[in-house]
Amino acid sequence: MSMILFGFLLWAASAEAQVAVVAHKEVPLDSLTKAQLLDFYSCEVKHWDKQAPIVVVDLKQQSEVKDAFYKFLGMTASRMKTIWLKKLLMGEGVEPLVVKSEEEMLKKVATTPGALGFISLGKVTNEVKKLMIITPLEKQP
């Protein structure tokens, strides 16, 4: 019994640490590669399959989820901000929408056409489309 409980707790903790890349339900893609995700976040690609513009959403505060997401992209928060600033000042992009919490991120992605964001896997609801699951490196087998 204790083994089952321990296994359940381990699974729950693992799900909490995993990050889901989520998008508005009407985006035309069902999954993403890492290269696509980086292109979308760094404004190299600005439209979903030539449809609606991609609206990137970012978390304001540092958190375990934000750290895991940026680590997966091979970026630091400051480097990503520099990329966004460069695109903005070159007239080739806009800065992302910034939200204060994962709950706000979920709400923003669910209600903004073309939105793309990231939250803990355990917080994903059917209001958004899950495009990718990021498992932190230390959790990978």
Next chain:
Amino acid sequence: MKQRMLVLLVWGWCCNAALAQSEAGALKVFGYFQAAFGRQKDVDLKIELKTFTLQQLNLFLQKDLAQSWSAFVNFEVVNSYSSLREWGAFSLEEAWINYRRSRQFKLKLGLLTPAFNNLNEIKNRTPLLPYIIRPVIYESSFSENVETEEFVPGRAYVQAYGFIPVGSVKLDYAVYLGNSPNINTDRSRGVTGYDTSRTFLAGGRLGIRNDFFKAGVSATFDEYELQEELAKRLSLPPEHFESIPRLRRGADFSLTSRKWFFESEYIHVSYDFVLPQVDFDKRFFYATLGYHFSERVMAYVSYWDAKENSLPLREQGYQVPTVGATFKFSDDIVWKIQTANAHFDATNPRLDATYNYSYLAVSVRF
């Protein structure tokens, strides 16, 4: 009947305009300025000046016009601009419309800063640069000593560009056309800013990059009129100095890791004279190594080296070692500090000089 047709036409035009408007984004107005306090010292003559200055202010207007079209305007003022006091300068640096067919093909039409090496397109984006005094050929405040626009193309009018992803790397390209450098700037001869020559500027950049490095080669070709004054000074016929083919060649290389960054450029400008004794070739090199101590604090060392021939009249060079640091107070406010030793050497010893520049600046985005 005619009136009805007119009403229908106007109605149709209005509906069309409204639809187009619905696809358009809001007009975005933003920009930045850099204010500085600095000391400049002539090391040999021991002459020193201290000054506050509003080094630069840029105001941008940007609007998404439709799915694949956007417009961008960049006004720039430098050196505490005041038309009343005849200080500084105000200029329309860029005004272009951008068409995005795909990531492989984008087009800019209008007044634009063309792609050349690493810094040319962003040389005036002070929030992106750690420097207060930029590498010598990109620094407008040195323009009395350095012919900056001879090293890099200042403006073009049409540019096709994009990138092609190949595995984990991206291959960048840009090709552009612009006016020749022989624009009429003499107000007494009528309209200025018009290219009265028969030739164009043509240029481009080919590059490769991934998340950690960027490298590329650039080139431009145009023809330069140097005739009247130069011919008189060299006591040679002016036709020797008409339409001199000029080739700018450049290479750039940058590396980025989590904490370190390195960027460098090399530029060689050659003039194809029929006279062997005349040599106007120029070259420039810079390299910067920086380290991010934290998300907020960064420091760098940099070295710039330029050589300008104007043989047989003169030959001169500039060597500038510099160090600096930045402190990011917030996303919109960055403090910068920099000191540079600029040594100007020339065949004419009267022009030999060493200057020390020390500056503190704040870069503010709005």
